[in-house]
Amino acid sequence: MHSQPVPNADPAQRPRHAAVLAIILASYLMIVIDISIVITALPKMQAGLHLSPASLSWVQNAYTLAFGGLLLLGARAGDILGRRRMFIAGLGLFTLASFAIGISPSPAWLLAARAVQGVGAAVLAPSTLALLSTHFAEGPARTRALAYYAAAAGVGASVGLVLGGLVADLLSWRVGFFINVPLGLALMFGARRWLAETPRRAGRLDLVGAVSSTLGMSALVYGIVRSAEAGWGEGIALAALLAGVALLMLFVANERRVAQPILPLRLFAHRERSAACAARVLFLGGMVGFWFFTTQYLQGVLGYRPLEAGLAFLPATLPNFAAAMLVPALTRRFGNARLLAAGLATGIVGMAWLAQVSAHSPYLTGVALPMVLIGIGQGGVLGPLTVAAVSGVDAEDAGAASGLVNVAHQLGGSLGLGLLVAVFAASSTTAPALPSVQLAHRIAATFDASTVMLTMALAIVWLFIVRRRMPEPAAAARA
Template structure:
């Protein structure tokens, strides 16, 4: 540590938790305000997805670079820098007057999150000793990740209805300022390490994903054969290929390719990506379904997600105890099964336009299920990783999480736009939402199959309740 000030671990954990919760909430805080944002700024239905994708793309694309920056420049320094970028971008988003303005600063906000997120986990490791203290801190950290998305939906709905959708972003200004001040006072700096920044790797991976997602989203409006759709997908694939070439030749690679030599870890990354591909459809389209089909105002639409929040909080906190009795594998497969059942049920009942029969019970299943999925996938994703690669492995888990949400939403937007409806207006949206949820259930089913076939949780992995080096539950979609 670089300061002799006494360490107040309670304040450190509070600051880290509040900061991480703020960036997780902002992934979903816009969802319940989407209809009003669309009306105010003139977004097209497909363009609306970029409000989410711009954030998750830069968040996922620059996470590994953000982790490297913390190693080289100091974790506290990058933690504060990330908070500052995130807070100022939030202010600009709240003042947005055009779609381009909002999308641009959502991307900048995602960059701030990418700088901030890796430092939150690293600062827990440096401020809490290995053992019970660190395990408790990591459990609270995982719980924040698990419930943050739903809290964002509820808070976004309340603010959109009572004040304005813009208030959901303006509120970050005083919170961010308080957290920066608290960080300067209570968080100790970590030693700097020597190293280089792999800017070429970060840019090629992020631009590649942006181009790929652009091509897929453009297909929703113009068709798969449209020149922009084809060009976007082709350029994206090319840039991602260049990224892998760069990483295989870099002296200090952003993504050590040796991490991809372990089949179980690869399965954990793939399962996480597929899981988020499916879950993002539930969050994104249910928020609009509640308002456009069931006629809920934003505040009530946000509160309508409470049946997800409470079960997810309970199941997230129960993971250590449940794993001791059932093991990681059974908990993971049970959680994914509950999510598949909930999403499929909601898809089948979409045209009923009934909250109690078509939304409430599926939400309960999804809430309990998601709380049991992310922690076991995190354990599998960092299993057997050497200490010097622990940060990169945790970053790769978060990348899989964010890219899964981004790709999933892009593909599901295409599904939503395809096919014929059985009616117009609310009836048409109900039918299309059902089709999207069927596709989302297929993604979740694929995650279940990958987990069943490849994720075994060998005896050498951390036991439930024991230390899980470098682990973190990434933000929910």
Template sequence: MPTPRRPARPAMILTIICLSYFMVILDNSIIFTGLPKIEEAMRFTPTGLTWVQDAYTLVFGGLLLGARSGDIVGRRRMFVIGLVLFALASLLVGLASLLVGLAPWSWWLIAARAFQGIGAAILAPSSLSLLTASFAEGHQRARAVAAYSAVAGIGASAGLVFGGVLADVVSWRAGFFLNVPIGVAMVFAAYRYIGETERRQGRFDLIGALCATGGMTALVFGIVDAAEVGWGAPSTIIAIALGIVLLAGLVVNEARAAQPIMPLRLFADRRRTGAYLVRMLYLGAMIGFFFFFTSQYLQGVLGFSPLHVSALT
């Protein structure tokens, strides 16, 4: 692969990529401080409320096809597609949130959050692959990747702060509508300042992506459902069994696929496998902490407002 040339406007390209990725990370955490208000307005059960976040993160994690798709159809094209889907899904989430008190629209909110996850699953890896294609290896790329990595940490923390301020001062719905103008602006900016990359031949590992997403969704559904109906309930047992079967199918598919979404050879290295496990445990603990501490405990038990919670975080 030829070494990427220095982009004509590196600062502008980096700004577009980082701002788009910031939007994805922000949406992962901005929801937490507003969850009690969402539960009250949309009449969610405690179990149903968890899916407002789970629908986004499960689809986001399972359908990470952006990098491979970018190689095949063009990285800028996939980047723009991810932006469009993410902005459209944010609009749908916002519209669903306006139809308060209607149970069907509560589930539309969850479906729209899953749709957001599809956009994020395309946008996040596409932004990173576009960054590596736009900046030459060495000092230039190292600085760009450092800025990109910083955005991830800042976005996760800023989401809690913005979410609390918006939920208390404006509305918890404002965070969703905010993505729409930003997404539209980034689409036009991407077409103006970012060039298209060379296409390559390849295949989509749709079976692997569907097995990963479906397996984890079924497994999480079974665990969450057990809190209401018990571990021995048929729905719980069937969901967990289905999740195990799909995840086993994922492993079998990845061993046979020509271009797997999760190459099993990556786990042959102990250090890499250890890093994956640590990352998984860290993110699992962080998301769980955000959900139970910021929304359930601080607001539900101690009676703090979303604004107070954002100040604490």
């Protein structure tokens, strides 16, 4: 392992590069498959554990808040303690928590184990992206590796949705979490065999920054979700919102003064990188509603079984994978910025179309065809967003920059889901209606809100990335 990107032209290094890439992608697949399994299992989990809609959102948020809130600390720990060491530690914690979720006897146990699983992912995920950045030189090689990384999300989503539906339908939603145990153990063995340890660096862990950022985001999301049930003027909800804002202000102040911050504020001096992170927050905020609420629409309105619901997502996941695989070639032809804008525009059209669903919408024209556009958009956006967010990063900031990408990803999902749950709660019809009609109306309202978030992301990309990169295709062609 090297502190600078490893050249990819040496034939002797290709077997190791292939093994490293396989291990990294497999570990990322484990995270993505786990998230997808949860999506199709949500209605079964809600029925089995008697969760309210707002409580159900915490099955996602307990994980994503711990994941997103501790990612920067996990990234910094990898830089200081060694990325292979933290990679294996994250795998171990994620695997153990998966087993605990599978045997959970109560909602409290489930949510606590999901939070621990998120901690494991926070330790694991920054190492995966940082290892890609250090093994593949910036340019076509890294773009190709990042495309595989993004494509793994499409593969994992497809496999996870179908697998989650299958086990929830035929066995139990718990089985989906037990799958992580043998996979995690195998990856830990492979990491010890193939990944070389990075040198330890002198430094300190910014615990104040980690705690204030995690608690601040948790309080903020909790306040939003609680307001969805209790009202925005309710005392505890208001206190949580104010505490969240105060803690996040403390986090920023701490990062300004501490010698070794988990989030170097200099990363935001790069305008394109800042815009890419802001757009990622909005993009994931909008997309999380698609996955979270579409599964409830398919099972709660159209009456699909979990396996049928998993298969019903294929019009989104397969185009997602195909688009992600085409990203390197399309980037060379059109440039990263234009491809990013086109992907966002495609996703906006699909989400606006999906927002027209009702209790009587046919699956093909009301759900499947919009899914195709949403899948193409997601597959064409995540890779270019990642490239924009990590371009020009110094080697010593690779871990922090990778952590920032993942933070934007996870916290965008948490904040977005919290806001969409509030939209869901506030969107009941005034006239008496069947439960399925009421549910469809509320879900359609969340898709409207998702469309707004995606449109805001496109505006940021156009203003701060596309307009600054007009000559990009010619430059890419010369490269």
